Amino acid sequence: MAEYSAFSLLKNALTGNKDWKPAWRKPDPKASYDVIVIGGGGHGLSTAYYLAKEHGITNVAVLEKGWLGSGNVGRNTTAVRSNYLLPQNTRFYEHSMKLWENLSHDLNYNVMFSQRGCLNLAHTPAQLDDYARRGNAMRHLGVDAELMSVDQIKRLVPALDVSGSARFPVLGGLMQRRAGSARHDAVAWGYARGADRRGVDIIENCEVTGFLRDGGRITGVSTTRGEIRARKVALAVAGSTGRVMQLAGISHMPIESHVLQAFVSESLKPIIDTILTFGMGHFYISQSDKGGLVYGGDLDGYNSYAQRGSLPIVDEVMSEMLALFPGLARVRMLRSWGGLCDMTMDGSPIITTGPLPGMYLNCGWCYGGFKATPASGWCFAYTIAKDEPHEFNAPFTLDRFYRGLVIDDKGQGATPRLH
Amino acid sequence: MLITCPYCGPRDVIEFTYQGDGNRERPQPASQDLDAWTAYVYDRLNPAGDHNEIWQHSGGCRAHLRVVRNTLTHEIRSTTFARGGHKAEGRS
Numbered sequence: 393m394a395e396y397s398a399f400s401l402l403k404n405a406l407t408g409n410k411d412w413k414p415a416w417r418k419p420d421p422k423a424s425y426d427v428i429v430i431g432g433g434g435h436g437l438s439t440a441y442y443l444a445k446e447h448g449i450t451n452v453a454v455l456e457k458g459w460l461g462s463g464n465v466g467r468n469t470t471a472v473r474s475n476y477l478l479p480q481n482t483r484f485y486e487h488s489m490k491l492w493e494n495l496s497h498d499l500n501y502n503v504m505f506s507q508r509g510c511l512n513l514a515h516t517p518a519q520l521d522d523y524a525r526r527g528n529a530m531r532h533l534g535v536d537a538e539l540m541s542v543d544q545i546k547r548l549v550p551a552l553d554v555s556g557s558a559r560f561p562v563l564g565g566l567m568q569r570r571a572g573s574a575r576h577d578a579v580a581w582g583y584a585r586g587a588d589r590r591g592v593d594i595i596e597n598c599e600v601t602g603f604l605r606d607g608g609r610i611t612g613v614s615t616t617r618g619e620i621r622a623r624k625v626a627l628a629v630a631g632s633t634g635r636v637m638q639l640a641g642i643s644h645m646p647i648e649s650h651v652l653q654a655f656v657s658e659s660l661k662p663i664i665d666t667i668l669t670f671g672m673g674h675f676y677i678s679q680s681d682k683g684g685l686v687y688g689g690d691l692d693g694y695n696s697y698a699q700r701g702s703l704p705i706v707d708e709v710m711s712e713m714l715a716l717f718p719g720l721a722r723v724r725m726l727r728s729w730g731g732l733c734d735m736t737m738d739g740s741p742i743i744t745t746g747p748l749p750g751m752y753l754n755c756g757w758c759y760g761g762f763k764a765t766p767a768s769g770w771c772f773a774y775t776i777a778k779d780e781p782h783e784f785n786a787p788f789t790l791d792r793f794y795r796g797l798v799i800d801d802k803g804q805g806a807t808p809r810l811h
Numbered sequence: 812m813l814i815t816c817p818y819c820g821p822r823d824v825i826e827f828t829y830q831g832d833g834n835r836e837r838p839q840p841a842s843q844d845l846d847a848w849t850a851y852v853y854d855r856l857n858p859a860g861d862h863n864e865i866w867q868h869s870g871g872c873r874a875h876l877r878v879v880r881n882t883l884t885h886e887i888r889s890t891t892f893a894r895g896g897h898k899a900e901g902r903s
Contacts, residue, residue: 634857644854648831649882694829695882697859702812702885704825737853793853794846806852809829 395589396500415581416460416588421595424621425453427776428613429628430600430636432456434465434576435754435761436628437583437594438769439776441499444590446770447777452592453622455615457599457632461580464630467699467731468762469654469688471667471676473510473571474535477526480787480799481740482533487784488767489535489570495766501582503574504681510571510667511540511548513716515560519671523566530568540565551663551717559715560672571667573678579765603640610640610750626752626776628768631697631732633755640748646737646793648808650691651730652759653701655709658724659683668716675712684726687713691733691759693809700730733759738798739811743771743785752776753790758811815890818872826870832856833863833877833893859883865893 395413404411427443429436432454443449456462472492474485496502514520520539527537545565546554554562584594595617604612604619612621629636631649660683667678677687689709692701706728714721736742736756741764743754754772757764771785781788792798793806804810812824832855838847856862859882866876875893880886 632859634855635859638858644850644856646853646855648855648857649859694880695832695857695862695864696885697882698885702824704823794849807831808855809831 396502415585416594419593419595421453421455421598421615421617421620422593424612425593426451426622427624427626428452428620428622429454429626430613431628431630431632432460432584432594432596433463433628433630434461434580434583434765435630435757435768435772437580437587438765439626439628439754439772440587440592440594440769441583441590442770442773443776444587444592446773449777450591452587453620454587454592454594455598455600455613455620456594456596459596460584460594461577464731464733464757464761465576465580465765467654467729468576468759469676469678469686470573470576470680470762471510471571471678472505472574472763473568473667474763475510475512475526475530475537475566475568475571476801477529478799478801479529479533481801482530482535484767484771484784484788485763486533486535487770488764491766491770492574492763493570495574495579495582499582499586501578501585503578503582505572505574506681507570507572508666508678509567509569510669511545512566512669513545513562513671514564514566515562515671517563520564523564527566536568536570538567538569540567548666549664549668551719552668553716553718573667573680575681576762583765583769600636600639608749610748623750624752624776625750626754626772628754628772630755630757630761631734633734635697640751642747646790647756648695648735649697650693650733650735650809651696651698651701652688652691652733653705653709653728653730654686654688655706655728656680656726657685657687657720658726660685660723670712670716672715673708673712675709675716677713677716685720685723691735691809697732698730699732701728733757735808735811737793737806737808738800739802739804740799741768741788742790743768743775743788744781744790745775745779747790756788758808812885812887814866814868814876814878814887816868816871816874816876817890817892818874819868822868822871826868827866828869830865830867830875833865861888
């Protein structure tokens with residue numbers, strides 16, 4: 393019987409909720425493992441989960457500097473979508489979408505995945521043409537996409553200003569109905585519990601301080617809780633990739649770390665039943681199941697490891713929200729926070745073997761890492777287990793920048809803050 | 812965040828445009844050294860701590876500035892004119 397079920401809920405409710413087991417153990421690190429995954433965020437935990445589930449590799453440690461899920465997996469705006477233009481991205485993110493669609497069952501943990509759709513608003517005829525092209529590219533690869541008229545959008549989001557007198561009138565939009573949102577903490581906890589139950593050691597408050605080597609090969613890590621050896625060491629540290637790679641003696645990477653802010657408002661009655669993006673700036677908004685509006689915008693735009701942003705972006709995000717929803721002007725903002733984004737030079741991620749023998753690298757998620765969580769771990773686990781990439785992550789190499797094989801969905805060039 | 816422009820004095824960050832890592836070495840325009848060009852275009856130092864970077868006072872005097880800023884605290888250590896912009900071979 394599944395650990396969490398209607399029956400177990402009822403039984404524990406009647407017996408005072410005293411028999412629940414902790415969702416994961418708190419083991420001390422062993423001297424050695426088959427695989428060490430550095431980073432106890434969504435991607436690190438899902439990597440460990442799929443290593444155990446798909447490849448039978450259970451002698452695995454996940455090392456987390458802070459507490460589980462304290463980084464970007466709990467800082468994002470929870471959007472899940474696969475509406476990309478380029479086939480490499482579309483195939484990868486669509487694989488992720490398919491894993492999302494079965495994730496709660498797979499983990500026996502309700503991640504509250506809600507396919508409420510993602511609508512990109514178009515404000516110029518050229519932008520609408522561009523969206524039609526992207527929608528066609530998506531449908532060509534079997535992903536759902538539909539172009540929506542202003543009337544349809546008006547029915548879907550009645551609060552939206554679709555009048556001709558809006559500062560940027562809405563001319564239409566591109567909808568992916570299978571897109572949606574999930575509860576991000578549950579994703580971290582569900583993967584952690586699933587990995588733990590299969591034998592993976594999740595070791596919190598354990599910061600990597602250096603790499604152990606045998607000749608040129610990485611053979612383990614030194615940490616704040618002692619030395620741990622492993623045949624394979626995998627990095628899934630997102631915004632801290634530069635810092636950890638420097639510990640391994642690699643000073644330069646095609647990555648810049650930037651700060652991205654996110655915001656949540658006080659709870660409102662249901663008003664926005666989809667994920668909406670603004671086309672004349674960088675703004676996206678959805679409504680959580682608790683009622684809070686969850687929204688965000690652009691990066692602050694300069695290198696940062698501070699996990700906090702500054703006021704000009706707050707101002708810009710709020711003004712973009714009011715351009716779409718004048719009626720929200722008096723809604724109070726409840727919280728704002730920042731997360732680190734490992735911005736690559738083409739806006740696409742890196743999941744690869746190497747660059748050092750014994751090392752495996754997963755990074756470069758820019759600000760789109762949450763939706764990738766299942767496929768990132770799934771592909772990374774495959775790459776670690778087989779020592780070669782799966783076809784879904786084969787394009788996401790580290791050396792693509794030096795070989796002219798960049799995957800630049802927005803066509804922005806090597807300016808990371810613009811991706 | 813305030814950046815102290817050597818011409819204009821302390822100004823809000825919204826007056827400035829970020830131009831990124833100031834440590835990069837730009838090859839001579841005629842150079843056919845592919846490794847040097849790809850390193851210039853794609854490689855970044857990305858330190859957690861003091862970062863040598865280029866900003867332009869685009870909403871003011873338009874001067875290009877070399878700013879040393881701490882990426883953990885956003886504290887600005889120094890601001891000078893960038894002179895040659897990104898470092899170029901044979902120039903200071």
